[in-house]
Amino acid sequence: MIGLISATAAGAAARDRLAAAWPDRTRVYEGPVGDAVRAAFAQCEQLVCFLATGAVVRLVAPLLSGKTADPGVVCVDEGGRFAVSLVGGHAGGANELAREVGEVLGAEPVVTTATDAADLPGLDTLGLPVEGDVAGVSRALLDGEAVALRAEVAWPLPPLPVAAEGSYTIRLTDRLVETAERQVVLRPPSLVVGVGASKGAPVEEVLGLIEGVLREAGLSAASVAELATVDAKAEEPGIVEAARRVGVPLVTYSAGELAAVDVPNPSDAPLAAVGTPSVAEAAALVSGGELLVPKRKSAASPAMATCAVVRRPGRGRLAVVGLGPGARDLLTPRAKAELRRASVLVGLDQYVEQIRDLLRPGTRILESGLGAEEERARTAVEEARKGRAVALIGSGDAGVYAMASPALAEASDDIDVVGVPGVTAALAAGAILGAPLGHDHVSISLSDLHTPWEVIERRVRAAAEADIVVTFYNPRSRGRDWQLPKALDILAEHRAPTTPVGVVRNASRPDESARLTTLAALDPATVDMMTVVTVGNTATREIAGRMVTPRGYRWQEEPE
Numbered sequence: 001m002i003g004l005i006s007a008t009a010a011g012a013a014a015r016d017r018l019a020a021a022w023p024d025r026t027r028v029y030e031g032p033v034g035d036a037v038r039a040a041f042a043q044c045e046q047l048v049c050f051l052a053t054g055a056v057v058r059l060v061a062p063l064l065s066g067k068t069a070d071p072g073v074v075c076v077d078e079g080g081r082f083a084v085s086l087v088g089g090h091a092g093g094a095n096e097l098a099r100e101v102g103e104v105l106g107a108e109p110v111v112t113t114a115t116d117a118a119d120l121p122g123l124d125t126l127g128l129p130v131e132g133d134v135a136g137v138s139r140a141l142l143d144g145e146a147v148a149l150r151a152e153v154a155w156p157l158p159p160l161p162v163a164a165e166g167s168y169t170i171r172l173t174d175r176l177v178e179t180a181e182r183q184v185v186l187r188p189p190s191l192v193v194g195v196g197a198s199k200g201a202p203v204e205e206v207l208g209l210i211e212g213v214l215r216e217a218g219l220s221a222a223s224v225a226e227l228a229t230v231d232a233k234a235e236e237p238g239i240v241e242a243a244r245r246v247g248v249p250l251v252t253y254s255a256g257e258l259a260a261v262d263v264p265n266p267s268d269a270p271l272a273a274v275g276t277p278s279v280a281e282a283a284a285l286v287s288g289g290e291l292l293v294p295k296r297k298s299a300a301s302p303a304m305a306t307c308a309v310v311r312r313p314g315r316g317r318l319a320v321v322g323l324g325p326g327a328r329d330l331l332t333p334r335a336k337a338e339l340r341r342a343s344v345l346v347g348l349d350q351y352v353e354q355i356r357d358l359l360r361p362g363t364r365i366l367e368s369g370l371g372a373e374e375e376r377a378r379t380a381v382e383e384a385r386k387g388r389a390v391a392l393i394g395s396g397d398a399g400v401y402a403m404a405s406p407a408l409a410e411a412s413d414d415i416d417v418v419g420v421p422g423v424t425a426a427l428a429a430g431a432i433l434g435a436p437l438g439h440d441h442v443s444i445s446l447s448d449l450h451t452p453w454e455v456i457e458r459r460v461r462a463a464a465e466a467d468i469v470v471t472f473y474n475p476r477s478r479g480r481d482w483q484l485p486k487a488l489d490i491l492a493e494h495r496a497p498t499t500p501v502g503v504v505r506n507a508s509r510p511d512e513s514a515r516l517t518t519l520a521a522l523d524p525a526t527v528d529m530m531t532v533v534t535v536g537n538t539a540t541r542e543i544a545g546r547m548v549t550p551r552g553y554r555w556q557e558e559p560e
């Protein structure tokens with residue numbers, strides 16, 4: 001919840017605009033400003049104060065307890081010109097909130113945390129627990145000093161400007177290590193603790209066993225991703241409470257799933273009780289990984305708890321990102337976030353150029369020229385399988401005649417895949433032409449590079465007969481010039497010569513051009529590979545210079 005506090009009439013007006021924009025996220029605190037700030041500080045994750053920064057500093061200073069606990073505080077000035085991230089820029093989310101508030105109110109976000117200003121992700125914003133000299137290593141990154149990354153576990157980190165050697169170090173490890181000066185330790189969620197317990201096992205026994213086993217094995221509890229057990233123990237209080245106290249989810253598997261897992265130490269007791277020869281080892285090993293600690297029993301007598309620890313392989317992350325047709329403001333915020341999240345970017349050189357300025361320092365760019373599609377797809381998947389965060393980019397929507405399918409055809413289920421939709425050429429062109437896609441429509445690629453012409457022709461014919469609006473992608477190239485006239489002829493067998501046709505070249509790019517013509521008048525020579533051609537159905541009309549396909553067919557009745 002975001003608490004909103006204001007003092008003046010202008011402040012209250014801006015406050016009300018924000019409250020109206022985010023009805024479910026905000027709560028207005030009325031009354032004397034001091035009391036309101038104190039109440040909101042205690043009750044909310046974030047505050048937006050329509051007050052002078054000085055006033056807010058004085059009010060919140062006595063309430064501050066620490067970076068990780070304090071709410072994020074944003075101040076908006078009386079004129080509504082600036083949204084200042086005052087407290088809790090990273091952990092409290094105030095930097096992000098200042099940007100969001102700025103967008104709603106038309107105010108300039110003001111962010112002063114150094115890593116944001118230098119466009120680096122803060123070490124405390126990577127989504128992983130971090131220990132050690134965070135301030136020292138952050139400063140070194142900012143000052144461009146050599147910082148080495150020592151990763152013992154593969155993990156899809158965002159880009160960091162790291163070097164092979166350095167007097168500062170970022171360690172990525174799930175092992176217990178001394179944190180030295182000039183060193184931070186990032187904790188990947190790489191450990192799975194399998195747990196078994198007899199009915200009524202006390203939480204102290206379960207938790208004591210887990211903590212003792214981790215300590216003895218030299219493993220950090222901060223790297224535990226989840227506890228795992230058998231379905232029959234999903235409600236066992238000692239296990240449920242242990243997971244809650246470790247602060248991780250409890251996942252459970254059926255006895256059948258666990259019985260199928262090969263384990264070093266099966267036994268008869270769980271087989272009789274829950275129907276699998278192993279609970280702790282099997283539950284930890286279900287989704288693969290390396291058994292670091294085989295089954296151990298608690299020291300109590302009789303022992304009521306068992307546990308085993310597995311290190312699961314780091315899963316890479318492949319984001320397949322559509323960049324939209326060209327213009328920066330048609331690139332979605334989600335696409336932008338994924339581009340900045342990736343440490344490896346794979347794409348066609350001309351598309352990389354389109355977004356290069358958005359990439360964070362340290363991003364590795366693997367660009368290639370036209371035609372190397374399969375190779376790009378393979379490279380992206382290979383990089384992700386090494387545990388990296390990869391973005392594979394394509395223009396428009398990356399799933400439309402583009403990289404998503406070859407990449408996912410290569411990908412195995414050992415990586416995470418995230419798709420980000422983009423504005424495809426047909427939509428970008430449609431918006432320029434008017435409303436050509438107001439009724440059923442289809443896209444057809446006229447490229448017979450990968451598809452026999454007979455197949456393409458059959459589809460054009462089907463669209464013609466079904467009176468569907470058609471957008472042709474890849475309509476014509478230097479070596480491929482007879483396909484478009486042929487396709488238009490087929491459509492003309494079922495549509496009047498006066499049927500509107502929209503031709504849009506380089507939609508949303510600097511040299512954008514668009515023409516509205518007709519089936520009979522279209523000159524194919526004016527069409528190239530940077531163009532889409534949209535042919536209306538029998539109801540499509542030109543109205544005031546715009547191409548309009550009605551939602552139904554009632555215009556058919558009107559005399560020509």
Ligand code: SAH
Nearest residue numbers: 325396397400424425473474506507529531
């Ligand atoms: N993934 C892309 C399409 C790739 S196929 C998308 O979703 O838009 C390449 C064809 O798309 C080009 O030959 C052209 O027909 C069309 N195209 C892509 N971008 C375009 C743009 N900005 N303006 C017009 N046509 C475009």
